[in-house]
Amino acid sequence: MTLYMPLFRLCTTLRAVSQLHAHLFVTGLHRDPSASTKLIESYAQMGTIESAKLVFDHFPNPDSFMWGVLIKCYVWNGFFGGAISLYKKMMCSQAHLTNFIFPSVLRACSGFGDQDIGREVHARIIKCGFESDSVVETSLLSMYGEGGSLDNARQVFDGMSxxxxxxxxxxxxxxxxNEQSSEGLRMFSEMIVKGQEPDPITMFAVAEACAELGLLGQAKSVHAYVVRKEIQSNGALDNSLIAMYGKCGDLYSSDVMFDNIIHRTTSSWTAIITCYYQNGCYEEALHAFVEMQESNVQPNVVTMMGILSCCARLYWLREGKSVHCYVIRKAIDPECDLLGPGLIDLYANSGKVKYCQKLFDTAEEKHILLWNMIISGYARKGLSKEALMLFVQMQSLGILLDSFTLGSVLSACGDVCFSQFGLQIHGCIIKTGISNEFTQTSLIDMYSNCGFMDSAYRIFDEDQKRSTVTWNSMICGFSQNGNSVQAITLFDQMHSNCLAMDEVTLLVAVQACSNLGHLEKGKWVHHKIINYGIEKDTYIDTALTDMYAKCGDLEMARRVFDTMSDRNVVSWSAIISGYGMHGEVETAISLFKQMVGSGIKPNEITFMNILFACSHAGYVKEGKSYFRSMMKEFGIIPTSEHYSCMVDLLSRAGDLDEAYRIIRTMPFPADASIWGALLNGCRIYRRTDMVRSIVGDLLDIQTDDTGYYTLLSNIFAEGGDWDEFKMVRSTMRNTGLRKVHGYSAIEVD
Structure with missing residues (x-):
């Protein structure tokens, strides 16, 4: 039989193995345990585990070694459940157990994810006296570690001689x-202290720990150790070091590592592309992908996930479609099981909801990731009701939820103020125990959007592990609901407790100062932004411009605006609004012209700001011109706010008949603000005749604006129409409205 052993090594195809099997059968050598064992192994290596099992089944009284080889072959091919079943049959067959059996069985338990069976095997190992075998001990350690039983893993490790x-x-x-990277690094330090030299696999794990913790200094020390000890850097370790620097935010070092790799594999390119994506360098990631193609290196599914995500973040629909075609042409993921969520994310970000639905409907296996992505896609695009309907459908199919599902659904509930459904989701979170930072923050956002600030704060207050994101969510909730004082109070708590702040924290703080008109506090926050080294950010600079303008420091607002390198339509609208509210209409108009000249298209808010400026300065001709150009040149349909500005402009100028004509030609009924603008003009120019002619329309208005009713009643009183005066005041009393007294506010140091 020894003569045939080299022949087994020469069999590189299934046909060759089958021919050798036939020869052994004809010569009767198949009865030799060594021959049958090699046949089992050879068939398994060819991927035909069924043939390997047939050889085993036809061999009388297989020994322990043959059982072990078959179990090992099942594990090789990923049939973990089958391997465990074979082990149980072996136990029933009274076959003699050897230490060779247990590493494969333990690997099967790990792959199958059954710790209970693993513990039973551990007990059998102790009973057989193999617990001191180094290979078996390491297999036990891996089995417990991969299953998340760290206490058991540590117990095995501590007991190793x-x-x-x-x-x-x-x-x-x-x-x-198991997300205990700090303990992993501590064990690495202990390993070095005890004189054990690490190998590339050790350093791979250590690099991953540094990456997860974002410890750049530690990461550089680990890299230096690899170089100093001349640890042979295989491809996996090189790629791990690239990923480590990327997650620590050091793209330069990632680039240097990548450039030093002579033979760049798919994994190398994927690592650097992922680094660019994780650090927001989406265009650089796409450029790297083009270089990868030019190098004739084929991408894999993980590569394409990163590329699709880059296209989605950049809103590059055309390029994303090209990538989609490439995936189809290269058959990288024929069933779209893995790339389906990325494709849905791409099309959802670009507003192509129908494409998302088509991808979802044609997917053969609708797994949790696919459901999550389409629900979040609908929620992000404002199709909240559709997102909630999908969630209900998902639950009816019995698909298990995760934190991402619940967070997306809560976002949809908040967008449409569907608090009752949100309460049910909150109950589901408590019942299932799926509670983490994402769900807690989503609950705070949902309750805040629905106006239930007490509920939002209760969740925030009960959270013992508040992250920066949680604080931001609560501060933003207070600010958006008009509770800017509470928002500033929370911000001050963060600062006094030396908690980490990010761009969002400072942005919301600036907006709260703007709402309150707290100039000195706003300056203090601006000072902190500079001290923290926050890079120039369009959103923060726009908020600062708006804050300074609303607080009366127009010079500082203009200075911040002028230093902005990237101005968007919101930035321009903020500075135009600032000059408009301070009566400097000529400057506001000049800025509007500069904005259009720079190629930025004004939006609804921009026109509302410029119309407001014209209204309060009496620029009737200019106001009319902007109102016309809004529709004709820019295709923007006027809203109630725009019509209110126009009616106010004409009413202040005394052209009440034209203002009334505009109200009558509006495509929707006028609200209290529009009638109020006309009423104010009637009072200024004493047009009681017009008030009498429209009194029916005025009294039909349902509003909780006490100013509207007060203005109307005062007009009736000034004209001596006391019956109408009493009727308006009675309406206020019956609806529970009271006249709001005027007040002034000062900022106290």
Whole structure:
């Protein structure tokens, strides 16, 4: 039989193995245990586990080694459940157990995810006296670590008499894979202190730990250790170091590492593309993908996930479609099982909801990721009701929810103020125990959007592990609901407790100062923005411009605006509004012309600001011109606010008949603000005749604006129409409205 062993190594195809099997059968050598064992192994290597099992089944009284080889072959091919079943049959067959069996069985338990069976096998190992075998111990360590049983893994590790580099690597990897990277790094330090030299696999796990913790200094030390100890950097370690620097935000070092790789594989290119994506350098990631194609290196599914995400973040629909075609042409993911969520994200970001639905409907396997992506896609595009209907459909199919599902649904509830459904989702979170930072923050956002600030604050107050995102969510909720004082109070708490702040924290603080008119506090926040080294950000600069303008410091508002390198339509609208509210209409008009000249198209808010400026300065001709150009040149349909500005402009100028004509020709009924603008003009120019002619329209208005009723009653009183005066005042009393007294506010240091 020894003569045939080299022949097995020469069999590289299934046909060759079958021919050798036939020859052994004809010569009767198939009865030799060694021959049958090699046949089992050869068939398994060809991927035909069924043939391997047939050889085993036809062999009388297989020994322990043959059982072990078949179990190992099942594990090779990913049939973990089958491997465990074979182990149980072996136990029933009374076959003699050897230490060779247990590493494969433990690997099967790990792959199958059944810790209970793993513990039973562990008990059998102890009973057989193999618990001191180094290979078995390391397999036990890996099984417990991969299953998340870190206490058991550590117990096995501490009980090992001899700890080699494999066992150290295994325990370090176990901690890192179970989100305890700090403990993994501590174990690495202990390993070095005890004189055990690490290998590339150890350093791979250590690099991953540094990446997860974002420790750039530690990451550089790990890289230096690899270089100093001349640890042979295989491809996996190089790629891990690239990813490590990327997650730590050091793209320069990632680039240097990548440039030093001579033979760049798919994994190398994928690592650098992922680094660019994670750091927001989407265009650089796409450029790297083009270079990868020019280098004739084929991408894999993970590569394409990153590329699709880059196109989605950039809103590059055309390029995204090209990538989609490339995926189809290269058959990278024929069933779109893995790339489906990325494609839905791409089309959802570009507003192509029908494409998303088509991809979802044609997917053969609708897994949780696919459901999550389409629900979040609908929610992001304002199709909240459709998102909630999908969620209901998902639940009716019995698909298990996760935190991302619940967070997306809560976002949809908040957008449409569907608080009752949101309460049910809150109950579901409590019932299922799916509570983490994402769900807690989503609950705060949902309750805030629905106006239930007490509920939002209760969740915030009960959260013992508040992150920066949680604080931001609560501060933003207060600010958006008109509770800017509470928003500033929370911001001050963050600062006094030395908690980490980011761009969003400072942005919301500036907006709260703007709402309150707190100039000195706004300056203090601006000072902190500079001290924290926050990079120039369009959103923050726009908020600062708006804050300074609303607080009366127009010079500082203009200075911030002029230093902005990237101005969008919101930035221009803010500075135009600032000059308009301070009566400097000529400057506001000049800025509007500069904005259009720079190629930025004004939006509804821009026109509302310029019309407001014209209204309060009496620029009737200019106001009419902007109102016409809004529709004819820019295709913007006027809203109630725009009509209100126009009616106010004409009413202030005394052209009440034209103002009334505009109200009558509006495509929708006039609200209290529009009638109020006309009423104010009637009072100024004493047009009681017009008030009498429209009194029916005025009294039909349903509003909680006490100013409207007060103005109307005062007009009736001034004209001596006391019956109408009493009727308006009676309406106010019956609806529970009271005249709001005027007040002034000052800022106290």
């Amino acid at each position: 001899i700890r080699d580099v494999v066992s150290w690597s295994s325990i370090i990897s176990s901690y890192v894979q």
